[in-house]
Amino acid sequence: xxxxxxxxxxxxxxxxxRLLLPGLGQLVDxxxxxxxxxxxxxxxxxSDPAWRSRVxxxxxxxxxxxxxxxxxxxxxxxxxxDVTDPAELQRILKMSEGxxxxxxxxxxxxxxxxxxxxxxxxxxxxxxxxxxxxxxxDLKSAQRLxxxxxxxxxxxxxxxxxxxxxxxxxxNILGVxxxxxxxxxxxxxxxxxxxxxxFDEMLGLEGRAGYYDxxxxxxxxxxxxxxxxxxxxxxxxxxxxxxxxxxxxxAQVLRATRVFGSDPKxxxxxxxxxxxxxxxxxxxxxxxxxGVDPRNRTETLAEVVLGIENWRWAGVPxxxxxxxxLGAANKEIVVTFKDVPHLPKGFKGSPGPATLxxxxxxDEISLDLNINGxxxxxxxxxxxxxTQFAPGDLAPYGEVLDGLLNSDPTLSVRADEIxxxxxxxxxxxxxxxxxxxxxxxxPAGSQGPAKWKRLSLVAR
Numbered sequence: 144x145x146x147x148x149x150x151x152x153x154x155x156x157x158x159x160x161r162l163l164l165p166g167l168g169q170l171v172d173x174x175x176x177x178x179x180x181x182x183x184x185x186x187x188x189x190s191d192p193a194w195r196s197r198v199x200x201x202x203x204x205x206x207x208x209x210x211x212x213x214x215x216x217x218x219x220x221x222x223x224x225d226v227t228d229p230a231e232l233q234r235i236l237k238m239s240e241g242x243x244x245x246x247x248x249x250x251x252x253x254x255x256x257x258x259x260x261x262x263x264x265x266x267x268x269x270x271x272x273x274x275x276x277x278x279x280x281d282l283k284s285a286q287r288l289x290x291x292x293x294x295x296x297x298x299x300x301x302x303x304x305x306x307x308x309x310x311x312x313x314x315n316i317l318g319v320x321x322x323x324x325x326x327x328x329x330x331x332x333x334x335x336x337x338x339x340x341x342f343d344e345m346l347g348l349e350g351r352a353g354y355y356d357x358x359x360x361x362x363x364x365x366x367x368x369x370x371x372x373x374x375x376x377x378x379x380x381x382x383x384x385x386x387x388x389x390x391x392x393x394a395q396v397l398r399a400t401r402v403f404g405s406d407p408k409x410x411x412x413x414x415x416x417x418x419x420x421x422x423x424x425x426x427x428x429x430x431x432x433x434g435v436d437p438r439n440r441t442e443t444l445a446e447v448v449l450g451i452e453n454w455r456w457a458g459v460p461x462x463x464x465x466x467x468x469l470g471a472a473n474k475e476i477v478v479t480f481k482d483v484p485h486l487p488k489g490f491k492g493s494p495g496p497a498t499l500x501x502x503x504x505x506d507e508i509s510l511d512l513n514i515n516g517x518x519x520x521x522x523x524x525x526x527x528x529x530t531q532f533a534p535g536d537l538a539p540y541g542e543v544l545d546g547l548l549n550s551d552p553t554l555s556v557r558a559d560e561i562x563x564x565x566x567x568x569x570x571x572x573x574x575x576x577x578x579x580x581x582x583x584x585x586p587a588g589s590q591g592p593a594k595w596k597r598l599s600l601v602a603r
Contacts, residue, residue, distance in 0.1 A: 146179055146271060146548045147241015152226045152257060153248035154183030154194070158275070162306070163248055164198055165205025166540025172209040173536055175545055180240050181219040184226060194221035205538065227256040229263045236267060244271040244547055251277055255288065262295045273302045273547045276367050277358065278556070281572070282565040289558040302547045302555035306539040307368040315532045316375045316476070316501060317384070319508065326499075327380070329480070331455045336479045336496060338376060340369050342465040342503065343473040347416070347426045347587065348443075352434030360445035361413070361568060361575075364465035370397065370564045371556065372503075373461055376476060377451055386553040390560065396451060397563035403448040403460055407574040410449075412583070412595070413442035416468040419587030426468055426587040440575075440582055443467045444591055447571055468587035474503040486523070492516065494525035506532040 149167075151159055167181075183194050199216040202208070222238070224231040226249070236243060245261075247254040254274060272292070279285030292301055307313055320327060329335070342364055348355060355363055374393035381388040403410040418428045430437050444466030451461065478499040486493075497511040509529035516524030537545065546554045574580050583592045 146244040148180040148239035148243040150182045150245045155185035155187040158248045164201035168202030168205045168207030168212045169541040171211050172207045183221045189221050227260050229260045242269040246273040271300045278561045285565050308554045332459045336481045337460045339462045339477040343469045345421050347468040348432045356441050359441045366568045369463050390557045394559045399451050399453045403450040407570040408579045411447040411571045414444040414583040416443050416587045421588040470588045476501040492523040
């Protein structure tokens with residue numbers, strides 16, 4: 144069922160301006176764009192002309208200047224309202240045409256208060272909710288949230304948005320795995336030594352203390368985005384790419400995932416940046432960033448080693464890492480294959496095991512091959528085959544909004560996936576809370592604590 148009206152709660156906020164509206168503009172301008180009414184709702188006092196100007200500016204910032212986006216920007220309306228008031232919500236929904244979708248571009252607490260208010264009124268048939276992460280603050284709160292939501296509308300009408308699943312490179316994992324016969328037969332513990340999923344950034348806190356200082360790198364990136372990427376890398380082949388099959392395969396592999404060796408003290412580590420220079424920028428010590436509370440002991444770099452307890456992946460370490468204020472951006476999936484069991488005598492050189500690298504930014508893929516070297520044909524040398532992925536026609540938010548507006552939940556996160564992701568990191572969070580794992584430090588602009596060695600956690 145296509146959506147007739149998109150209602151954005153928190154329309155005057157930063158998320159809407161920077162990400163949501165630019166993605167929406169790209170979608171509207173694309174071949175996949177559909178006609179719908181746009182209503183912005185917020186607490187700020189805005190006239191319709193002022194709101195329309197904001198929408199047009201955000202569309203333009205996303206590169207959307209076509210006739211369809213100009214028309215949508217010219218016709219959109221804005222409502223100043225309290226979205227936690229049932230009477231106000233009823234007034235807004237009466238303005239909608241056709242089946243409405245509500246996108247909650249709001250802080251989690253306000254979103255839940257708004258959902259409580261929506262539960263007290265009659266909702267239009269087929270209404271869709273789009274909710275931003277975080278989905279709870281731990282496993283118990285995520286379970287409570289999910290139970291509350293399904294009392295309001297069915298699970299099939301809930302879109303829990305993780306924009307990482309809209310990244311074209313992340314979706315390309317599916318094509319790489321399942322459209323190449325030479326890869327899938329060796330995609331298992333018999334042939335793969337380890338898998339790393341890394342998302343290291345040069346950006347610092349960037350004014351996000353209100354959320355990030357309570358979350359940290361583990362919850363902000365690993366618990367949500369990167370565990371879902373891992374699920375795509377490790378899942379069993381689905382019979383189709385429809386919502387039930389794809390999300391079912393992802394949930395199945397998440398259910399099998401545990402901290403490696405069930406030992407979060409040994410197989411996790413954390414650190415926080417101090418003052419330093421990243422590129423041309425001088426960053427302050429994290430503890431001196433505006434809004435930071437030292438009592439939170441927030442990490443800005445986190446690494447955890449996971450194991451997937453099933454036939455395909457038994458014994459293979461999955462190293463998941465994310466950090467901020469690092470000297471170089473490194474955003475990639477690295478699959479390291481086991482070395483050959485035997486190299487005939489007479490060959491010289493040992494480049495080591497081959498790796499497959501899927502870069503999450505920029506969109507590239509490369510595969511190492513060991514071949515006869517130049518000159519002496521009995522010397523083994525390393526070559527790299529590489530190519531770029533074709534870019535998607537939409538940014539991540541355009542992709543997830545396409546699913547929302549067409550009532551297609553394929554790229555939304557199902558309730559059981561959310562709960563499994565919280566279950567996986569729960570032992571790590573508990574160990575860190577009890578200070579069983581030291582909170583180390585690293586200068587901004589470095590590659591992390593000096594004594595950290597890549598994969599030193601994995602003692603096989």
